[in-house]
Amino acid sequence: MNIREITSGIYYTGVNDRVTDKFEGMWPLPHGVSYNAYLVRGSKSTALMDTVEITEVHEYLDAVERTLQGAAPDYLVVHHMEPDHSGSIPEVVRRWPDLKIVGNAQTVGMIKGFYHVDDDSRFVTVKDGDIIDMGDMTMLFRLTPMVHWPETMMTYVAERGVLFSGDAFGCFGALNGGLIDTELDTTVYRDEMYRYYSNIVGKYGRFVQQAMQKLSGVTPEYICTTHGPVWHEKIAEVMGIYDRLSRYEGEDGVTIIYGSMYGNTAEVAEEIARGLAEAGVKKIKIHNASHSDMSYMISDAFRYKGLIVGSATYSMTLFPPVKALLTALQVREVKNKVFAGFGSYTWAANVVKKEMEDFCTAAGLEMQGFVMMKQGIDEDVRNAARALAAEVAAKLNS
Ligand code: FEO
Numbered sequence: 001m002n003i004r005e006i007t008s009g010i011y012y013t014g015v016n017d018r019v020t021d022k023f024e025g026m027w028p029l030p031h032g033v034s035y036n037a038y039l040v041r042g043s044k045s046t047a048l049m050d051t052v053e054i055t056e057v058h059e060y061l062d063a064v065e066r067t068l069q070g071a072a073p074d075y076l077v078v079h080h081m082e083p084d085h086s087g088s089i090p091e092v093v094r095r096w097p098d099l100k101i102v103g104n105a106q107t108v109g110m111i112k113g114f115y116h117v118d119d120d121s122r123f124v125t126v127k128d129g130d131i132i133d134m135g136d137m138t139m140l141f142r143l144t145p146m147v148h149w150p151e152t153m154m155t156y157v158a159e160r161g162v163l164f165s166g167d168a169f170g171c172f173g174a175l176n177g178g179l180i181d182t183e184l185d186t187t188v189y190r191d192e193m194y195r196y197y198s199n200i201v202g203k204y205g206r207f208v209q210q211a212m213q214k215l216s217g218v219t220p221e222y223i224c225t226t227h228g229p230v231w232h233e234k235i236a237e238v239m240g241i242y243d244r245l246s247r248y249e250g251e252d253g254v255t256i257i258y259g260s261m262y263g264n265t266a267e268v269a270e271e272i273a274r275g276l277a278e279a280g281v282k283k284i285k286i287h288n289a290s291h292s293d294m295s296y297m298i299s300d301a302f303r304y305k306g307l308i309v310g311s312a313t314y315s316m317t318l319f320p321p322v323k324a325l326l327t328a329l330q331v332r333e334v335k336n337k338v339f340a341g342f343g344s345y346t347w348a349a350n351v352v353k354k355e356m357e358d359f360c361t362a363a364g365l366e367m368q369g370f371v372m373m374k375q376g377i378d379e380d381v382r383n384a385a386r387a388l389a390a391e392v393a394a395k396l397n398s
Helices: 054-068 089-095 105-115 187-214 235-246 264-278 294-303 320-331 351-363 379-397
Strands: 004-007 010-012 015-017 033-035 038-041 046-049 075-077 100-103 123-125 131-133 138-143 153-157 162-166 222-225 251-259 284-288 304-314 338-345 367-374
Touching: 004 222, 010 222, 015 054, 038 054, 054 089, 075 089, 089 105, 100 105, 105 123, 187 235, 187 294, 251 264, 251 294, 251 320, 251 379, 264 284, 264 304, 264 338, 264 367, 264 379, 284 294, 294 304, 294 320, 304 320, 304 351, 304 379, 320 351, 338 351, 338 379, 351 367, 367 379
Parallel strands: 046 075, 075 100, 100 123, 162 222, 251 284, 251 304, 304 338, 338 367
Antiparallel strands: 004 010, 010 038, 015 033, 038 046, 131 138, 138 153, 153 162
């Protein structure tokens, strides 16, 4: 059982999930995931900060009761209603009949809709900037809509320098004993933060930017997210990653993603990659769209500044896994990329280029170059692939 005091009067009551294969039914969890919940124990009152997925409710309630040692909590603060955090609300409401649920107007509507908690006397509805006095601590509520749902909000406890940030600054990965970043190796969590952000929150970059503006006067000592480690030593790094990703600002490097049925389009991808390396690009990620999981392709497409996508022609359209990828990127409003494309055909010469141009137009991207191959690779295609690579490399360095 994972119970511990983070700083004076603030406790962790979250759980690990190493059973669920796919988060939201879609995104693989090779390292598991934590559903973080917390408990704030002031001199006048006590608040639970979020709950956990219903499958983990027994472990969660046990953690809360062991921490409270017989006391009853006064409040449950609900920062986010996605069921990985709100799923245990009905059990909490039943167990502590005098507990008040703290949320904004949208939260209350969602609790009624999801869980049929309809007694209005159970709710304390807060607005942006409202405060609840807990004695030696105060909870300041900041509404941060669309990070990741409309009701999302954060709480700042200034007396302890603790920000409860909801999904923001979170990542996949169960907690393997360590809870605060000072007591664990953060390598896997950093990589999983890119995947978590791009897959789950990626569509809402401008709202993340608005939330970060709202937080600009706050200098937390601890950021308690709803997934992954509590950030303490690495707050600047983590905020930097979220800031860059939400501005769609890529790191140095190129992601190549291709769809190939018989290996011909794959050969063009290899030629482009070799050309990039010869032009000095060191960070090159290549995904065969038929084999890489979508979540990793989205993550790398967000992470790196260069994006080169290739596709065989299939039934007069893009190869379906590539088409699905471009749709996923379009949904997430990916922008600010150095983008280039390549494709292959046997009898329909213009389909792939046209669909990639349409993608670029919709995304506001400029196509830096395009290589089209008829059937199998030859020297002309190899030269064109190398030229495209040189063009992309030059653009990355400009
Ligand atoms: Fe972890 Fe948007 O829920």
